[in-house]
Amino acid sequence: MRRLLLAIILFAYVPSLYVCAQQVHAVIINGGRSRLYNHERYWNDCAFLYRTLRNDYHVPKRNITLLMSDGGQPDDDMILADNTGFASSPTDLDGDSVPDVSQAASSFNLRSLMVRYAQQLTADDHLLVFLVDHGGLSDAWGLPYVWLWNNEQLNAQQLDFMLDQVHAGSIVLVLGQCYAGSFVPYLQGERRVVIAACQSDEVSWSLLSQPYDEFVYHWTCAVAGHDPQGDPVNADTDGNGRITMDEAFNYACQHDKRPETPLMTSQPETMAGEWSLAGGLSDGIRPPVANSSRQTMYAVSGMQGRAGGRGITIGKGHKIIKNNKIQ
Secondary structure: OHHHHHHHHHHHHOOOHHHHHHOEEEEEEEOOOOOOOOEHHHHHHHHHHHHHHHHHOOOOHHHEEEEEOOOOOOOOOEEOOOOOOEEOOOOOOOOOOOOOOOEOOOHHHHHHHHHHHHHHOOOOOEEEEEEEOOEEOOOOOOOOEEEOHHHOEEEHHHHHHHHHOOOOOEEEEEEOOOOHHHHHHHHOOOOEEEEEOOOOOOOOOEOOOOOOEHHHHHHHHHHHOEOOOOOEOOOOOOOOOOOEHHHHHHHHHHHOOOOOOOEEEEEOHHHHHOOEOOOEOOOOOOOOOOOOOOOOEOOOHHHOOEOOOOOOOOOOOOEEEEOOEEO
16 A cells, blocks of 8 residues: 555656657658659658657657558559668557558648647647658648648648547647748747758758758757767757757757758747657656767668657747747
């Protein structure tokens, strides 16, 4: 009986990584458009973030939804980075031999997910939306859009409408597609942080050294505390043990070497300096420090896995949006 009482007291008063992780939900989207356009780097971007959420922040699998290309069908749906041809996207993103992808990146699946979020998420929950894909500036309605699977399009207004139905305590969006900045005016809003890899008239670029996208690669390194190979990365500029969205944005901007201009908007302005994957807007728990030894890296090329503050400082050429104006 005393052990039970002690357990209850500890659960009530001691900060718990498990409790914080329960509050974080994520949807990771790679539309891909079709096998002729679906680059391997998109899979790598998504897999790196998925492993970060699972291994570094211990977000439960049930809290993460992966909407990726054809949803794990056996047909070839991806262009290999080494230009040797096509492959079927692996459904296991973290190397545990359990499929993580079960749904295609279709408008129906995304709408269904957002309906579920609208029914289940409360002010205690925090939602991360991560999107890598091809983007365009004008669909049939003259709106900026991203490609979903099988040549479907999702425009900024449609995505905003879906998110408006979700009553989470906060929503953070990370957009890696070309012309990502064109989505910002539609998606910015109260209790939201919107991060875009480039301005509305710019394309986003791939990383030169590895098959990833430049900006989202550095952003994920920042929040993970390490790169995909396990080498440590330090974006914690205030030294409090939590990587907030402004710290991750600043780090990514400072390391982005390609001709693109990342943008970020935060409403309220302080939210980007408070929001962390370690429990959303809560005090959070410091994720495990990355081991300096190289961790497991999963590569798709050749289909073989390798073991393997509030104040926001913007680097030169990078911008933050405040009060609907670019600063």
